[in-house]
Amino acid sequence: MSDVKKFLYVNRKAPYGTIYALESLEVVLIGAAFEQDVSLAFVDDGVFQLMKGQDTSEVGMKNFSPTYSALGDYDVNKIYVEKESLEARGLTVDDLMDLKYEDEDDDWAEKDSIRVVTAEEMKAIMDEQDVILSF
Amino acid sequence: MSMLHIVNKSPFERNALDACLRLAKSGSSLLLIEDAVYAAMKGTTVSDKVAAAMKDMKVYVLGADLKARGVGEEKLMEGIDVVDYAGFVDLVAEHDNNQSWL
Numbered sequence: 569m570s571d572v573k574k575f576l577y578v579n580r581k582a583p584y585g586t587i588y589a590l591e592s593l594e595v596v597l598i599g600a601a602f603e604q605d606v607s608l609a610f611v612d613d614g615v616f617q618l619m620k621g622q623d624t625s626e627v628g629m630k631n632f633s634p635t636y637s638a639l640g641d642y643d644v645n646k647i648y649v650e651k652e653s654l655e656a657r658g659l660t661v662d663d664l665m666d667l668k669y670e671d672e673d674d675d676w677a678e679k680d681s682i683r684v685v686t687a688e689e690m691k692a693i694m695d696e697q698d699v700i701l702s703f
Numbered sequence: 704m705s706m707l708h709i710v711n712k713s714p715f716e717r718n719a720l721d722a723c724l725r726l727a728k729s730g731s732s733l734l735l736i737e738d739a740v741y742a743a744m745k746g747t748t749v750s751d752k753v754a755a756a757m758k759d760m761k762v763y764v765l766g767a768d769l770k771a772r773g774v775g776e777e778k779l780m781e782g783i784d785v786v787d788y789a790g791f792v793d794l795v796a797e798h799d800n801n802q803s804w805l
Contacts, residue, residue, distance in 0.1 A: 582713050584771055585738030613713050616741065619773035626767035626788075633773070657715065658746030658778070 573698035574605045579614035581703065583633070584624070589617045590632050592703035597635070600642035607646040607697070608639075609690060614703075615653045618664040618682070633665065640669030645681045652687050705730070707798040711737040711805070714749040719804040724752065729759035734786070734794055736765040740772060745780045757782055765791060 577596055581588040599606065610618060617633070624631040639645070647667060654660060667681040685693065694700065708727050712719040720742055723733065733756065735742050742753055743764040753762065757780075766785045769776075776785065786794065795801055 581716075582738045582741065582772070584768075585711070585713065613716050613738075613741075616772060621773040621775065622771060623773070624771040627771045629771065631771070656748045657741065658744055658750070 572603070572605055574607070574696065575599065575699045575701065576607045576609055576694060576697040578609045578611065578694075578700060578702045579617060580612040582613040582616040583622070584627070584629055588703045589614070590630075592701075593632055593635055595701065595703075596639070596644060597642065600639075600644055603643075606644045607648060607693065608644065609648045609650070609693065611650040611653050611690065613653075613657075615649055615657060615659065615664075618647075618649065618667075619659075620663065620665045636665060636667055640667065640681055643669075645669035645671075645679075646683070647681045648683055648685050648690060648693055650687055650690050651684050654684065704799045705732070705797075707731070707794050707801040708733045709801060709803045710735055710739040710742070711803070713738040714742040714753075715747075720749070721752075723804040724756050727756075727760065732761045732763065732794065732798060734763045734765065734791065735783075736768055736791075740764050740768045740774060743769070743780060743783045744774060744778050750780060754780060763790070763794060 579592050583589040622633040661684050668678050669681050670676040671679050708723050710720050710723050714720040763784045763786050766787050
């Protein structure tokens, strides 16, 4: 399958204050239908998109955070979160949603989609992509 | 004159909060809304400057925007008051004027 390309969606904005986070998620879900090798990167304020416990009932906006949990079902299970961005915001992986996927190559074992990586590791991930989409 | 300063941009992405803190008179008030609510979190790279500002400013944060973003009260710095929308209106009414930092 030489026509499969590596796609990376880079998310750098907080949710709700701007439309970028929601738009990115919509494009990822649409793009998932094309069966490419998809990864998501969350850096800078983008890490806030994955915070657990989001509740928009008082602000009159759609809470799209539960949709991240569906990404595993669309074979989007490489979710890279930059460690340095978390630390700058006083956060750890425990503050993020518990995103899982079932690994078809490992008897459908349930595994974590979120992988916390250093900036150095993120550089390598970005470098190996065919297509990068920025939000 | 008592001024209510309103900031709505993430302090990690924009310099709106910096500009506000640089130009606000001591004794004025600061209300953090929308993406600026992240400035109320403890243990971040901006916590120290917010703590310094709290020595001569009263700082408030809009609860609905914290809740939307999943920022629980346990993550907030000591001394910041959480207000609801009615509290927002009260703050505007109690101050002589207000200034938004976009």
